[in-house]
Amino acid sequence: MDLHIIKNYETWLFDPYFDEEVRKELKEIMGQEKEIEERFYKDLEFGTGGLRGIIGAGTNRINKYTIRKATQGLANYIKEQGFEAIDRGVAIAYDSRHMSKEFAEETALVLAANGIRAYVFEDLRATPQLSFAVRHLKATAGIVITASHNPPEYNGYKVYWEDGAQIATKLAGGITEAIGSIHDYYTIVPMDKEEAQRAGLLQYIGEDIDKAYIEAVKKQSLGGEIVQQVTKDFKIIFTPLHGTGNIPVRKILEEVGFENVRVVPQQEMPDSNFPTVAYPNPEEEAAFQLAIEMAKREDAHLIIGTDPDCDRVGAVVKNREGEYVLLTGNQVGALLVEYILSTLKERGSMPENPAIIKTIVTSEMGAIIAKNYGVNVFNTLTGFKYIGEKIKEFKETGENTFVFGYEESYGYLAGTHARDKDAVVASMLICEMAAYYYTKGLTLYEGLTNLYEKYGYYLEDLKSITLEGKEGIAKIQTTLQTFRDNPPQHIAGHKVLEVEDYLNQTKLPKENVLKFLLEKNAWIALRPSGTEPKLKIYVGVMEDSLHKSKKKIKDFIDYMLQQL
Structure with missing residues (x-):
């Protein structure tokens, strides 16, 4: 085994900076060369999306020490930007995964030790709420502790900048460099929690931002009178898959007028183990098994499900044979492009120089539909951070008006209240869209078939x-x-x-x-x-x-x- 791997392992095993829990875990793998190598052959990489990895002891695992190191690097980068960046602080959210709350607190206290105020949500929140909060608070940056739809043993650390979008290539490079310059973990000492609160460097946030976020999402509603027509008859089954979507999705559906929304009871409450699914991923039909069983009993018209951090949403609808089938992200994206643009055109409210944004691996169908409405189409690399970057460019140049952005992996955004994919606004629009087709005597599946017949x-x-x-x-x-x-x-x-x-x-x-x-x-x-x-x-x-x-x-x- 490589000497630097052995050195890293022994440092974590014997250095008093690392706690007894770490030592106990590492003693249990003593002599297991393959396991030791996997944990210590490199540092957990900080990419353009931040950190993501298996929870556990080691440099190539996510734990409070690798979280501290990433946060210290971010703090150093913020301090390089000057006093104003330091003073504006950092917003922090976390989801329902193992150690999410603890990692959020470690993050806040390392920032506080650097004189940077941390605004921490009082309880778990959806990722798009963090994106919204960054701009609402005028913070310099944001962090959300989540591993999205990964298995239960994973967690992650996503970084956002002042525009509310995930850090893109240039920013990520600067922060990665700052993290890489930290060689000794023991130089990072978080501030005491009570001391941080007394100094005003740790502040808890919640209800006020929730209300502002829901109001911002509601402005993207296009349902209007249609929802009122079907509010009691149109049956929706919703599953948050043990994650953060339960409260915000149900709240927005209530706000726009849907009354017949039922939640899958076994998956309603947050649970770090995601016990009812192999993967809490709305891209997988298996994740909807309980929801489909419930929908059959209720004869529901639509099923929606959000991933643990509520930035992705899947939709299940009846096909022509009456079977419930999961639509792909590309199919839902194309349907939303048609629904949004046709509604805007019908109402005469299409903005000047409208634009949609998609990724290079997303279907061309949405692009063809958009061009049919005279709407510009822009392609980005894979990852919603690039869509967020493009939205910022539109705002700065004024050359285009953002209408809708999406990617094949079930991520959608309408409006600019957030700069990341938002399953709350997407859930609202999918339900409104399905209700619209319902008033025409059609299912979403039949609406999709109509698009196929028109466009290919x-x-x-x-x-x-x-x-x-x-x-x-x-x-x-x-x-x-x-x-x-x-x-x-x-x-x-x-x-x-x-x-x-x-x-x-x-x-x-x-x-x-x-x-x-x-x-x-x-x-x-x-x-x-x-x-x-x-x-x-x-x-x-x-x-x-x-x-x-x-x-x-x-x-x-x-x-x-x-x-x-």
């Missing part, structure tokens, strides 16, 4: 290959480099027209992504996940029937898997 059968799929550990990371990098050095001329019998290498281009920030544009409106993209040990294969096609689209998707994925 756009279909997408995503295959994620999990490659864990040191060897897995190396395998992901080698695979991408192989495709970069020797790009295929044909994929499953379809000619490759162009290769977009986002590591070697100038239009967008550089990222390790390859996208192959194929004949007949097809494309394939390869990218490593930014938050999980996965290689992701995205596929998009367009045909004149759903059957043809499904077959082509399968052919492409089968081909790509054979190459790996």
